[in-house]
Amino acid sequence: MTLLSTLPNEIQDEITRLSERYGQPLIRSIDLGENKYFDPLDKTDRYGEVCMVVRRRNGRLLTMIKTFYPQGAYRLLTGGINHGEYVFDALLRETQEETGLEVEVKQFLAIASYHLEKSDTPVFYTFAFLLDEVSGTLGAIDEDEQVEAFREIEISELPTLAQNLEALGSSKEEFIYWRWSDWGQFRAPIHQLVWEALTTQK
Known part of the structure; x- marks a missing residue:
């Protein structure tokens, strides 16, 4: 089984076209360990997500934090790809x-496929693209x-961001039914993979 074989045929075909247009992405399989479903892995309305690596006009990359995240848990932006939706459409949306x-797509950076312990079948995908800011007001x-x-961060800060996410502790928030440590270990690899793609690929 290939890492992308569980995707619909039309999405596999789209990935081929995107790779031809924006460059061959790095592809990695990420082992998440024991069976643990949490946001976004537990959402049934999507088969994966896009990772928007937005490069601002000053050359720095955009990260964000949500109101309910642990303190300091900044990360690259991601958004879900709905069933029946193409990767590129989800990226722009x-x-x-x-x-x-408004952005211009510059490079197809990476694909991460995630699987759980004792299974080689991917349960989720992240597709990362480098996007250059063109216009608009951030918000x-x-x-x-x-x-x-x-x-905003420098490209060189991505490995540190990954380490910070991987080191997150457990949440004491009652409305969170999974551990932040599991979430952080899921979120960390794409940051390392994006850094690798940006610093090694031409």
Whole structure:
């Protein structure tokens, strides 16, 4: 089984086209360990997400934190891909909803496929793209996203961001039924993978 074989044929075909247009992405399989379902892995309305690596005009990358995240848990922006929706359509839609910016797609950076312990079948995908800011005013349009703040970072800071996410402790919030440590270990790898793609690929 290939890492992308569980995706619908039309999405596999789209990924081929996007790779030809925006560059061959790094592809990695991420082992999440024991059976643990949490947001967004437990959502049935999506098969994966886009990771929007927005490069601002000053060359720095955009990260954000939501109102209910642990203190300091900034990360790259992501947005769900609905069933029946193409990756590229979700990329443009989610970027507009979460940033309010007009962007130009520059590079297909990476694909992460996630699987659980004792299974090679992916349960979720992240597709990461480098996007250059073109115009607009930064600000989340979709209030349901609960974005608290944005922060810009250098590319060199991505590994540190990954380490911070991986080191998150457990949450004591009653409305969170999963551990922040599990969530952080899920979120960390794409930051490392994006850093690798940005610093090694030409």
